[in-house]
Amino acid sequence: MAFISFPSTFIGTNVKAASFSRRSRSAVRTTPIASAVPRNANLKKLQAGYLFPEIGRRRRAYLEQNPGADIISLGVGDTTMPIPEHICSGLVGGASKLGTEEGYSGYGAEQGMGPLREKIAQVLYKGTVKSDEVFVSDGAKCDISRLQQVFGATATVAVQDPSYPVYVDTSVMMGQTGLYDESKGQFEGIQYMQCDAENDFFPDLSKVKRTDLIFFCSPNNPTGAAATREQLTQLVNFAKKNGSIIIYDAAYAPFINNPDVPTSIYEIPGARDCSIEVNSFSKYAGFTGVRLGWVIVPDELKFADGSAVRDDFNRIMSTCFNGASSISQNGGLACLEDSGRKEIEDLIAYYLGNAAVLRKTMLELGFKVYGGTDAPYIWVGFPGKKSWDVFSEILDKAQVVTIPGAGFGPGGEGYLRLSAFAPREACEEACKRLRAMYAGVPAA
Amino acid sequence: MAFISFPSTFIGTNVKAASFSRRSRSAVRTTPIASAVPRNANLKKLQAGYLFPEIGRRRRAYLEQNPGADIISLGVGDTTMPIPEHICSGLVGGASKLGTEEGYSGYGAEQGMGPLREKIAQVLYKGTVKSDEVFVSDGAKCDISRLQQVFGATATVAVQDPSYPVYVDTSVMMGQTGLYDESKGQFEGIQYMQCDAENDFFPDLSKVKRTDLIFFCSPNNPTGAAATREQLTQLVNFAKKNGSIIIYDAAYAPFINNPDVPTSIYEIPGARDCSIEVNSFSKYAGFTGVRLGWVIVPDELKFADGSAVRDDFNRIMSTCFNGASSISQNGGLACLEDSGRKEIEDLIAYYLGNAAVLRKTMLELGFKVYGGTDAPYIWVGFPGKKSWDVFSEILDKAQVVTIPGAGFGPGGEGYLRLSAFAPREACEEACKRLRAMYAGVPAA
Structure with a gap:
């Protein structure tokens, strides 16, 4: 068998060709570099990127500006407990x-x-x-x-x-x-x-x-x-x-x-x-x-x-x-x-426990809070506010990643989603920070 | 947490509803069972099923008619060696x-x-x-x-x-x-x-x-x-x-x-x-x-x-x-x-060894044979014959599953694909059977 091998000069040639083509786009060019294949008109309609990678990008951007920040993620609904x-x-x-x-x-x-x-x-x-x-x-x-x-x-x-x-x-x-x-x-x-x-x-x-x-x-x-x-x-x-x-x-x-x-x-x-x-x-x-x-x-x-x-x-x-x-x-x-189902019950109970912690905090801070009892997500109202602004403010002041409701459609504007998929200590620490952030601030 | 639970009579109800609807299709019916959703016109254009499941169906049908038949598969290109x-x-x-x-x-x-x-x-x-x-x-x-x-x-x-x-x-x-x-x-x-x-x-x-x-x-x-x-x-x-x-x-x-x-x-x-x-x-x-x-x-x-x-x-x-x-x-x-790449080399050499065995046999039987030296597939000409007929004949007489060339497009008609993804002994036994089947039969 042979693995792939190339002349060592090969990538150099291409890089040159590509940068040449970029420079010459507005000038004379004999062989076009862009294909003649039309872009799929349906993909062109889409807005920005897919929501969750976008959240990741904003998180990374924040970390670049604030190296070493201790960010807690209650954002993407990603499980954190080891598999039983x-x-x-x-x-x-x-x-x-x-x-x-x-x-x-x-x-x-x-x-x-x-x-x-x-x-x-x-x-x-x-x-x-x-x-x-x-x-x-x-x-x-x-x-x-x-x-x-x-x-x-x-x-x-x-x-x-x-x-x-x-x-x-x-x-x-x-x-x-x-x-x-x-x-x-x-x-x-x-x-x-x-x-x-x-x-x-x-x-x-x-x-x-x-x-x-x-x-x-x-x-x-x-x-x-x-x-x-x-x-x-x-x-x-x-x-x-x-x-x-x-x-x-x-x-x-x-x-x-x-x-x-x-x-x-x-x-x-x-x-x-x-x-x-x-x-x-x-x-x-x-x-x-x-x-x-x-x-x-x-x-x-x-x-x-x-x-x-x-x-x-x-x-x-x-x-x-x-x-x-x-x-x-x-x-x-x-x-x-049977043993697997028992393990799953424990896992679910753990995450629902997190949801209860988050719910309680947000309720005590005076927010309108939905979900979190039959679901791992807590939906918190910030009426009159832009949810991406609330997202940024919480990331900035509490170093907690959430998901802005507007990311889920126009009906999500004015809400924030908190995910219960996190270690318990992370939820508790996030609550502590949110309490500090909103202490004395009348919610909504 | 709750797992899904249903009233125990539930599926009974549905089964009855479904068979009722079937009986009543030509009779009076108040609520239609079929939705009003049009079938995707593009899927309607497709011919029969996807090729490889079709091969599986024919193999199973053969086994039903010939229980206990010792079938060798040189059909779907599926690896058979354990992972190193x-x-x-x-x-x-x-x-x-x-x-x-x-x-x-x-x-x-x-x-x-x-x-x-x-x-x-x-x-x-x-x-x-x-x-x-x-x-x-x-x-x-x-x-x-x-x-x-x-x-x-x-x-x-x-x-x-x-x-x-x-x-x-x-x-x-x-x-x-x-x-x-x-x-x-x-x-x-x-x-x-x-x-x-x-x-x-x-x-x-x-x-x-x-x-x-x-x-x-x-x-x-x-x-x-x-x-x-x-x-x-x-x-x-x-x-x-x-x-x-x-x-x-x-x-x-x-x-x-x-x-x-x-x-x-x-x-x-x-x-x-x-x-x-x-x-x-x-x-x-x-x-x-x-x-x-x-x-x-x-x-x-x-x-x-x-x-x-x-x-x-x-x-x-x-x-x-x-x-x-x-x-x-x-x-x-x-x-x-490095150790993985070495293991892969050995795996590939094994399958190419199978390909050599199959090539040799088909050549010695007088067929036109292509591929099998830089690929795990051997392409054998049966000019003038319908490849699905050759497929059936070989399954019937030698209990060997192959793939009819026509399954790969009209240009594959008159050819058969043999796959080298099989245990060596299976390839050798398949060759023995093919030699017996075609012994004295002038190929094409």
């Missing part, structure tokens, strides 16, 4: 066996290992979902993008406002929208379903126009609102009446405590005719870096022509994806064994 | 450390770990590529789909014929093509660049119309042809003349022995202005189930408007993807250490 012992042994076992003749396996099914699909159906859905309706993946974000590919450029879309930015961004990328309207902070062609304190963070569906797809996240990222059985029944009835398909993002379902809050859309009668559910091991088990999620596409779900949505999703999964890592899938199996 | 010790220890270490406070990490950069990007640039590209031009991913198939998302529905595309089916399928899915033309076996709007024995499996570029993108795989899947420096220079000049972008799939580069065959497109002067390179650890290190690949997007690569292709690829990677598993990335780091 039994689940970790599943990952380690999955890796080790690849080194043995008996244990080695190559390509798996693009839809995931049979036993894991079975276990998700049995353990998490108590058998109300069939194993071949479960598609195992490398995570919910990737699945949302693949679902957009299933429905294509002509699909119309509704999203909660505020919402996880991936729904809107992937919709824009697919060409489902018009241009960005600066004055509204919205893309033309998307239905933004207002979710705020006035409507208990559940949209007034009588004001929502019919769309093909309804992205709905509960417990919600970023507001932390968890839709009740009654609210979800309204949503399912609305979708069925309109012949819409709900893409239900249940990635935060394990944080639900309230018995009136369903942990799956399929608890609602009729949901199997009109709903896809997206979920993930990221927040269940600290798998944000391990990468493992799943999607449920019920057999009953049909396009207008009567063909099965499941078949087209399967075609996308097998053509544009090659299965989640077998190592991650072995970790997923361990999650769903 | 040092590399496996990288994977195990990557998994174990997630269980510790010091070693735990959550979301990584969507573009991959810095040290791995650096190592790919330094070790595999000898520094002729910069680390921030390297995007680490979960594999080449997924990257091809993401690259199609970058260029969008208006991009025009050329592919080698025959070629890896993902180029054409993802192009159809993106809406870059017209309908399938049954008589030609081609999609309207795609440029099929004929590659056959007559042109040494390199297209006559004087006959190829300009397209925005040129998918080019070398060493080629399925033909095993490895383009020489001179051929690739022609290709790069052709792309530059037309302002096209080459998407160069180098997933089989480590199998190259011939010193006249470049292992990266960037060995060709000017390639950085017009080429993206896709690559993968799958065939380097038996990572087909581990999932790890990378893409190089040089800084110099520009759209017609002068904006950087790299920026849009970065936007797709950070919005539609969430990074490769950190465990897989630790395995990738181990691959690029």
Whole structure:
């Protein structure tokens, strides 16, 4: 075999060519350096970068100006606790066996290992979902993008406002929208379903126009609102009446405590005719870096022509994806064994404990505080203020990274999201700093 | 926390509803079960299923009719050797450390770990590529789909014929093509660049119309042809003349022995202005189930408007993807250490040994045989025969699974692909059976 080798002068030549081309752009040039390939007009519509890398950039910029600053992150919802012992042994076992003749396996099914699909159906859905309706993946974000590919450029879309930015961004990328309207902070062609304190963070569906797809996240990222059985029944009835398909993002379902809050859309009668559910091991088990999620596409779900949505999703999964890592899938199996489930309960309890600490502090400081009881996110009102300004002020004065609500859509303006995914001591220290910062300052 | 729980009667209700709806489709029905969401017209254009699952289905069907048949697979190019010790220890270490406070990490950069990007640039590209031009991913198939998302529905595309089916399928899915033309076996709007024995499996570029993108795989899947420096220079000049972008799939580069065959497109002067390179650890290190690949997007690569292709690829990677598993990335780091590289050399030598065994047999049986010296695939001519018929005949008479050339495009008709990814004994046994089957039969 040969590894790649180059003439040593090679990169030098290119660098020269590139800088030459830059200098000569306005002068005579015989061979153009830029290709003749047009830029994808849909990507051009997108605003700035994807939210979370932007937060990272601002954090780094702050650190450059304030070297050595002791920053606490309550920003990106990234797990911080080590993976518990039994689940970790599943990952380690999955890796080790690849080194043995008996244990080695190559390509798996693009839809995931049979036993894991079975276990998700049995353990998490108590058998109300069939194993071949479960598609195992490398995570919910990737699945949302693949679902957009299933429905294509002509699909119309509704999203909660505020919402996880991936729904809107992937919709824009697919060409489902018009241009960005600066004055509204919205893309033309998307239905933004207002979710705020006035409507208990559940949209007034009588004001929502019919769309093909309804992205709905509960417990919600970023507001932390968890839709009740009654609210979800309204949503399912609305979708069925309109012949819409709900893409239900249940990635935060394990944080639900309230018995009136369903942990799956399929608890609602009729949901199997009109709903896809997206979920993930990221927040269940600290798998944000391990990468493992799943999607449920019920057999009953049909396009207008009567063909099965499941078949087209399967075609996308097998053509544009090659299965989640077998190592991650072995970790997923361990999650769903009894010892794994016990470990997950402890993990979730830990993060909900953090959420309680953050909630209490912000309430005591006099803010309006939402979420954080059935979700790992606390949504704090700063009425009349620009959320990016509040973000910068808190970063500057308390060295705490949060997420400005406006990053989740225009409906998030005036709010800040605090994440409970952090070590307990970090949450406590952040609270101490926020108390110092806001001491004596009348909130809002 | 609460796991999902349902009223126990729930699935019963749905099953009944579904079967009711099926019965009543032609009768009166008040609430329609099918949604009003139109099926994506581009997915409707696709022919049958994705090739490799189709091979699996035929194999299973054969086994059902012939229970206990001892089938040997020389079909899907899936690695079979265990992951060698040092590399496996990288994977195990990557998994174990997630269980510790010091070693735990959550979301990584969507573009991959810095040290791995650096190592790919330094070790595999000898520094002729910069680390921030390297995007680490979960594999080449997924990257091809993401690259199609970058260029969008208006991009025009050329592919080698025959070629890896993902180029054409993802192009159809993106809406870059017209309908399938049954008589030609081609999609309207795609440029099929004929590659056959007559042109040494390199297209006559004087006959190829300009397209925005040129998918080019070398060493080629399925033909095993490895383009020489001179051929690739022609290709790069052709792309530059037309302002096209080459998407160069180098997933089989480590199998190259011939010193006249470049292992990266960037060995060709000017390639950085017009080429993206896709690559993968799958065939380097038996990572087909581990999932790890990378893409190089040089800084110099520009759209017609002068904006950087790299920026849009970065936007797709950070919005539609969430990074490769950190465990897989630790395995990738181990691959690029000295001991890992030695292990990879041995693995590649083993599979090339298999290829030699298969080549020799087919040559001695009197077939025209191509590839297999700088590639793990052997391309065997069965002129005048339908390749799906030859596939079925060999499965039936020798219980050997191959891949019919027609599965790779109309240019593959009359050929069969044999994969060297198998245990040595399996290759030898397959050869014994093929010799028995074709003994005394004049080949073609």
